[in-house]
Amino acid sequence: MDILDKLKILSGSARYDASCASSGSSRNGGEGTLGNASTGGICHSWADDGRCISLLKVLLSNDCRYDCSYCVNRSSNPAQRVSFTVEELVELTIRFYRRNYIEGLFLSSAVMRSPDYTMDRMVAVVKRLREEKKFFGYIHMKVIPGCSTELVRQAGLYADRLSVNIELPSGDSLNRLAPQKQKESILKPMGFLGDAISANRLERKKSRGAPRFSPAGQSTQMIIGASPESDYRILRLSQGLYKKMNLKRVYYSAYVPVNSDKRLPVLAEPPLNREHRLYQADWLLRNYGFSADEILSEEHPFLDEHLDPKAAWALRHPEFFPVDVNRADYAALLRVPGVGVTSAKRIVAARRYAVMTPDGLKKIGVVMKRARYFITCSGRPVERLFERPVLIRQKLLAAETIPAQQPLKQRQISLFQ
């Protein structure tokens, strides 16, 4: 089979991995080396589904011995099985990189003969790229659950980011839908990575010559909507992963039915809105100082479908508002809907020199259509609705709805009628 057909199959099976980040690592090899990694990450294209393409995202092989019910590569699927050779994949990466198609390689794989065998082949690819080809671009590698710690350690020395997919939000669902994967075999390498990455950070602070270990951290992914867990449970899990396992990102992937299996739910379409709300809540956990228990609770275990989780929190907590933009501290500013990390920092810097006014806030980048209901500027409110969350909710929803697009013809005024 030629490389074009292999690429079609092995990128087509890799597309269900959500992560395509190329940020968080900075590499520069100097003379005679190919490529560099820039801290902010760079997107090179956007696919027809609107997701960014930054890395050559492929599987080394789709020849899987596992039979996970949700997965396109499950062994009971009658799909054609192919694998790249190490040489093919290294060449493909270099050829794409030299033309500036990609930022680097995202390498995952189905579990071939055994986890160790698979991981060993994957390490061989990145080792060849780094050592023989002197490739300094970005590399994201999946860790195959159940492989030896030594292979994970080697992978960390070559890759910028490692990730172990947690797949489903609970051990029960994992047992039911992916019976050959054990919760422990996923959590063990995650724990190892978390410790090794923070130990490496300390070491590199002491001596800059120390080798890097997965400098862009570790991430994971779970499938949303294939199992019955609530948003509350999912967010609690993510929060635990960020705190205990030292994760950089948790990715959520709306379940796309690729197999028919009686253990799986039947959905009309992938739960994209739910995925979107979970990402918003995830941002609140990581960057806005919220905890999972503030966003949801046992009584209200699902996120508001129509309103972003920050606005929903604000409406449940009228006692917190209004926040005065000229006095409130950074943490309080961050809780105002319409104020993000950038604008909160700008407010704190700018108000040292001049009093903030609604007009100034707008210039700074605050989204006033949301913030206006929750702030005062030196005691003066923009809208006097603080006591009426129901009304604010209506106004917020109205501001988000885009008027339905009419065909151009109907909007045109007819002159001769």
Add this chain to the structure above:
Amino acid sequence: MNLYRYDGTTEGLFSAIDHILRHEDDPQEVDLKPRQQTLFDEGLFIATNAERSDILVRRFSAAYPENARQVMYVVLSEKEEMETRLLQYINLVSLYGSRIEAHLTHPAVHAVHFLARKVAREVHRFKGILRFAMLEDGSYLAKMEPDFNIIQPLSRFFTRRLRTQQWFIYDVKRSLVSQWDGKKLDFGTLESFRSPELPEEEQEVQRLWKAFVAHIAIPERKNPDLQRSFMPMKYWKYLIEKE
């Protein structure tokens, strides 16, 4: 308000700014524009002085590198009627230092930041969407038509990224070209250009890339609006995957 005019070149602009900063009591109350070719153009013309322009640029960049980058981006934007704003901005920075960054509501600071951000965003975008094609002789060529004149910062980025290969970047709209031979970066202009025939190897890699882009999208999540909002159609002309 005093009116000043210059010859429309970048050097002329910095000569004029240098002159005004040294001779005016209040540079915030000055109007600076390129000279018009009409009989009745008002204002004092300041001749270009390469030496003074160079001194200003060098000193300002050394003292305030971050602010100098903003100024550079505004110059690269080629937007008209930014001269007075730039003069005011440079004046404010030299008075208050980089603390001026916090005065985002000041009209001059806001205008300079706003425009510089747009240019910086386009530079960043082209780091991703610029596409090189290998030619017969083994060198690589990338064509582009950016909104702003970003060939300089963009080329410098690729001298670090693709340093082991020879390449050209060609700004079709402005007839500008940059060349990297593996050691040295040169800029020049290109009067006429004929697209060369691509070797078979290059065509094969392009086929591979198109296949990859087509198969990496999840069909059930098709979302052309989202795709276009990240990657506006004005950039599609030189994207192999969008041919």
